[in-house]
Amino acid sequence: xxxxxxxxxxxxxxxxxxxxxREEYKKMFHLSMKDVIKKITKSKDKKExxxxxxxxxxxxxxxxxxxxxPTNVEKTIRELSKSYFLGIxxxxxxxxxxxxxxxxxxxxxxxxxxxxEDTKKHKPHPEPLLLAAKKLxxxxxxxxxxxxxxxxxxxxxxxxxxxxxxxx
Numbered sequence: 516x517x518x519x520x521x522x523x524x525x526x527x528x529x530x531x532x533x534x535x536x537r538e539e540y541k542k543m544f545h546l547s548m549k550d551v552i553k554k555i556t557k558s559k560d561k562k563e564x565x566x567x568x569x570x571x572x573x574x575x576x577x578x579x580x581x582x583x584x585p586t587n588v589e590k591t592i593r594e595l596s597k598s599y600f601l602g603i604x605x606x607x608x609x610x611x612x613x614x615x616x617x618x619x620x621x622x623x624x625x626x627x628x629x630x631x632e633d634t635k636k637h638k639p640h641p642e643p644l645l646l647a648a649k650k651l652x653x654x655x656x657x658x659x660x661x662x663x664x665x666x667x668x669x670x671x672x673x674x675x676x677x678x679x680x681x682x683x
Contacts (some may be wrong), residue, residue, distance in 0.1 A: 516544060518581035523551055526571040532556050545664030547606040547637045548572075572608055584617030596624040602647045604629045604660070604670075606637055627651055639666035641674035648674070 520540050527534040535543070535555050543551050552567045553559075595601060601624055605612060609630045613619045627650045629643045636642040648655045660671040661679045671678035 516541075518578050519544065521578045521581060522571070522575065523555070525575050526567065527552070527555050529575060530556075530567040530570055532567075545638070545666035547631055548608070550637075577611060579615040582615050582617070584615075588617070589620055592621050592624045600651045600653065601625045602627040602629065602651055604638070604643045604647050606631050608632060638664075639669035639673070641670050644670050644674040644676060648676070 520537060523540060524534040532555060539555075540551075543554055546554065548571055549564060549568055552564050552571075556563070556567065558564055592601065603612070603625050605628065607630060609632055612628065612630075613622045627647060629647045629650070631637060634642045634646055638644075644658075644660060645655060648658050651658075655675040656677075658674075658676045659679060660667065660674070660676045661681050662668060662671065663681045668678050668680060
């Protein structure tokens with residue numbers, strides 16, 4: 516949350532808009548970057564949204580040092596990967612996920628990763644989860660999706676998957 520909040524504060528203010536408060540952003544945490552931009556700027560101008568999105572993607576550094584990876588996560592992921600096909604469905608764009616400190620060492624355990632660019636529709640729509648199941652070669656009702664936002668619950672239910680909600 517802290518990393519995303521600080522990132523959007525920088526992107527939105529650099530773009531010339533008033534950044535959201537912490538309380539306002541809490542309601543947007545589950546959204547994709549484009550959806551957060553639309554909500555904060557209240558813009559429907561596709562060129563303007565793209566300008567701000569590209570500013571965030573290419574010019575503003577993401578504060579990955581603020582991301583806290585739980586201790587023993589590699590051990591847990593390694594053990595799970597011995598018995599299950601693991602995949603990631605993220606609203607992040609390609610290229611940044613495994614550069615985050617503590618996340619790069621986990622890449623080898625995941626059979627597939629579905630990024631923002633991989634689907635036209637995004638969580639809470641089930642399309643990215645269904646694509647993950649298809650790429651893993653499993654039926655959606657045989658999958659368990661672990662999420663940390665309300666959009667994850669909605670997407671998993673719509674996809675016919677079981678859900679485990681992760682929270683602090």
